[in-house]
Amino acid sequence: MAILEVEKIRKDFGSLEVLRDVSFSLEKGETLSMIGASGSGKTTLLRCLNFLERPTAGVIRVGGEVIFDAADPATTGESEIRRRRMHFGMVFQSFNLFPQYTALQNVTLARELKEKEQPGYKEHKKEILHQIREEGEAVLDSVGLKEKVDYYPHQLSGGQQQRVAIARALMMKPDILCFDEPTSALDPELTGEVLKVIRKLAGQRTTMVIVTHEMQFAREVSDKILFLDSGLVTEYGTPEDVFERPTQERTRQFLERYFEDKR
Amino acid sequence: MSGPVLALFEGFAENIRLFAVTLVLAIPLGLVITFGSMSKFRPLKWLTRVFIWVIRGTPLMLQLMVVLYAPGLLLGIPMSNRFMAATIAFVINYAAYFSEIYRGGIESIPKGQYEAGQVLGMTKSQVFFKVVLLQVIKRIVPPMGNELITLTKDTSLARVIGVAEILMSAERFTKQGLIWPLFSTALYFLALNGLLTILLGRAEKKLDYFRA
Numbered sequence: 001m002a003i004l005e006v007e008k009i010r011k012d013f014g015s016l017e018v019l020r021d022v023s024f025s026l027e028k029g030e031t032l033s034m035i036g037a038s039g040s041g042k043t044t045l046l047r048c049l050n051f052l053e054r055p056t057a058g059v060i061r062v063g064g065e066v067i068f069d070a071a072d073p074a075t076t077g078e079s080e081i082r083r084r085r086m087h088f089g090m091v092f093q094s095f096n097l098f099p100q101y102t103a104l105q106n107v108t109l110a111r112e113l114k115e116k117e118q119p120g121y122k123e124h125k126k127e128i129l130h131q132i133r134e135e136g137e138a139v140l141d142s143v144g145l146k147e148k149v150d151y152y153p154h155q156l157s158g159g160q161q162q163r164v165a166i167a168r169a170l171m172m173k174p175d176i177l178c179f180d181e182p183t184s185a186l187d188p189e190l191t192g193e194v195l196k197v198i199r200k201l202a203g204q205r206t207t208m209v210i211v212t213h214e215m216q217f218a219r220e221v222s223d224k225i226l227f228l229d230s231g232l233v234t235e236y237g238t239p240e241d242v243f244e245r246p247t248q249e250r251t252r253q254f255l256e257r258y259f260e261d262k263r
Numbered sequence: 264m265s266g267p268v269l270a271l272f273e274g275f276a277e278n279i280r281l282f283a284v285t286l287v288l289a290i291p292l293g294l295v296i297t298f299g300s301m302s303k304f305r306p307l308k309w310l311t312r313v314f315i316w317v318i319r320g321t322p323l324m325l326q327l328m329v330v331l332y333a334p335g336l337l338l339g340i341p342m343s344n345r346f347m348a349a350t351i352a353f354v355i356n357y358a359a360y361f362s363e364i365y366r367g368g369i370e371s372i373p374k375g376q377y378e379a380g381q382v383l384g385m386t387k388s389q390v391f392f393k394v395v396l397l398q399v400i401k402r403i404v405p406p407m408g409n410e411l412i413t414l415t416k417d418t419s420l421a422r423v424i425g426v427a428e429i430l431m432s433a434e435r436f437t438k439q440g441l442i443w444p445l446f447s448t449a450l451y452f453l454a455l456n457g458l459l460t461i462l463l464g465r466a467e468k469k470l471d472y473f474r475a
Binding site: 050052082083085086088089090092094096097098099100101109110113114152153154168169172 | 373375379389473474
């Protein structure tokens with residue numbers, strides 16, 4: 001069964017239709033990349049999954065459970081959404097680390113706050129915090145930042161900051177990890193270290209949705225590619241399908257232009 | 264000489280008392296006003312903004328007189344305590360200015376900070392207190408320092424409603440033909456503001472460990 005099913009998501013900003021009946025699904029352990037020109041709606045689609053935008057219409061299911069249905073007010077309330085968005089982790093283009101916290105504190109803060117709400121926290125506070133700390137160190141180690149746990153964001157390079165951001169998202173153990181152009185704010189020489197981490201996660205069969213302009217990377221790492229054009233899904237299939245045998249003339253032109261510029 | 268000096272010290276104690284009470288009350292009240300002026304509920308937002316306009320748009324000296332006389336004239340309950348009247352006027356006036364500084368600080372925090380907190384499952388108040396607040400504080404220390412220093416000197420305005428602060432104490436000697444006590448009041452303000460400058464510098468330094 002698909003872990004993520006997105007059904008006919010529509011998003012309007014006033015009279016502007018940004019997403020038009022977008023549907024796709026994802027199996028557990030798969031990586032889906034969303035590509036397309038700027039303004040095609042791919043970032044908006046990702047933000048809909050995290051409820052940073054509310055879809056105007058459509059249904060989102062995770063593991064068969066409806067977590068959002070625009071037509072059902074019971075799924076659109078603030079506290080419901082807060083709980084249900086935890087199915088998704090999010091890595092932003094501009095990292096959005098918390099500047100006043102160290103790398104480790106960035107990674108552990110939300111978990112600590114979450115644990116505080118659980119019954120029995122007070123009695124086992126010390127062990128719980130200790131365990132979260134160890135987990136945080138392990139996650140930072142897994143993105144190659146063992147030596148940087150006590151550094152503040154401004155003391156880290158862009159690539160290191162983005163890896164902290166990935167660790168921070170992983171720490172919440174989301175079912176699906178989302179990336180919004182994770183390397184677009186980085187200097188070219190720093191994109192490699194971030195892509196390496198994402199590649200490693202794909203190797204471990206982490207379920208991921210990635211919005212990216214790195215076509216070559218998308219092709220290597222993805223099980224599925226979704227091509228968006230003006231809010232419509234115009235291609236949807238394996239990397240071979242989309243890159244070798246695009247069904248639309250527009251996709252072919254887009255890819256040709258992209259790979260020509262890269263040469 | 265010890266007579267005037269002692270009198271000035273006593274007067275200045277009133278200035279410091281007014282300064283301290285105003286700070287303690289206006290700092291939190293300012294935050295309440297900020298939430299009003301940033302409210303998504305339009306009527307509350309506009310009511311708050313009109314309030315800020317009136318308070319910032321009229322002289323503090325006039326506000327002092329209004330607080331002292333209006334309760335007696337309008338409600339028939341005369342304000343008996345002059346220091347209390349001065350405190351009320353100062354707290355309201357400074358809370359209005361503080362609220363605008365807070366608003367500027369809050370609005371300068373990038374949207375991404377709120378979003379990052381949200382996607383990690385934090386509630387709105389967790390995002391505010393655990394993520395945003397310290398960044399706001401760091402940004403508002405310099406403008407708040409300005410307000411604090413202005414406040415020390417504004418406390419002298421309380422003399423217009425008869426609070427026996429330092430300038431009023433000094434003028435008693437001026438009337439007797441002794442001018443140096445009046446001029447020497449400058450030293451008291453300079454000493455207090457020197458101390459404040461040092462404390463504010465320390466606060467800034469303490470928040471220097473991160474960049475926002």
